[in-house]
Amino acid sequence: ICNAIGIDYKRCVLSHQTHTANIRIVTEEDAGKGIIHDRDYEDVDGLITNVKGLTLVTQYADCVGLLFYDPVKRVIAASHAGWRGTVGKIGKKTVKTMCDTFGSQPKDIRCGIAPSIGKCCFEVDTPVYDEFMKITDSDIADCITDDGGGKYHIDLWEVNRRTLIAAGVNPENI
Numbered sequence: 001i002c003n004a005i006g007i008d009y010k011r012c013v014l015s016h017q018t019h020t021a022n023i024r025i026v027t028e029e030d031a032g033k034g035i036i037h038d039r040d041y042e043d044v045d046g047l048i049t050n051v052k053g054l055t056l057v058t059q060y061a062d063c064v065g066l067l068f069y070d071p072v073k074r075v076i077a078a079s080h081a082g083w084r085g086t087v088g089k090i091g092k093k094t095v096k097t098m099c100d101t102f103g104s105q106p107k108d109i110r111c112g113i114a115p116s117i118g119k120c121c122f123e124v125d126t127p128v129y130d131e132f133m134k135i136t137d138s139d140i141a142d143c144i145t146d147d148g149g150g151k152y153h154i155d156l157w158e159v160n161r162r163t164l165i166a167a168g169v170n171p172e173n174i
Contacts, residue, residue, distance in 0.1 A: 003057075010036055012055045017080045018043045019138060021088030023097050028106040038097050046079035046094050062122075064156050065114030066091050066164075070104040081160055083124070087131045091160050106168025113174065119145070119155035126150045138162040 002009040004008075005071065013026050023046035032052060033039045047056040050073065058065065058078040064086065068077035075098050079090045092112070098104040102130025124132075129152045140162060143155040161174055 007055050012057050013055045015044050016042050017045045017085040018121045019082045022044050024055050029152050048077040050075045051110040062117035064116040066110040069110045072108045073102045073104045075102045089163050095167040111174045113157050119153050121155050122150050140167040
């Protein structure tokens with residue numbers, strides 16, 4: 001894949017995803033970690049860097065991929081937002097870390113929400129529903145459909161979009 005898109009695999013940095021909202025600032029010293037060098041970190045579902053030429057590598061099955069770019073401060077990020085990361089507001093934490101560490105402004109950040117499991121198929125039970133109901137900084141009630149019998153369908157894309165907006169990202173930049 002790296003050859004096909006013209007990047008050096010030795011400059012890739014692989015996350016160590018465990019469905020958390022933990023984020024790592026990636027530096028030049030991290031080049032190749034998880035690819036050709038052992039990682040010296042664990043439990044990292046988000047990566048951020050301002051180092052030109054480093055490629056951030058995160059992995060997704062049915063979870064939501066969140067991609068970030070600040071064209072002003074030239075910072076990129078990639079975060080893995082499974083349901084636990086979504087509830088843990090990894091999108092908002094990524095924006096805050098970009099701002100705190102690199103001086104980014106939320107209004108400048110561009111975000112992409114990658115394909116993942118859709119509301120049609122993301123069915124959860126009451127304990128997971130209860131975790132989503134703890135989100136208080138954005139109204140997500142209409143992102144959840146109560147199917148009865150303790151089963152719910154949740155729109156992870158929209159929950160993450162609203163979390164990014166609550167973090168100060170302009171809706172037109174998502």
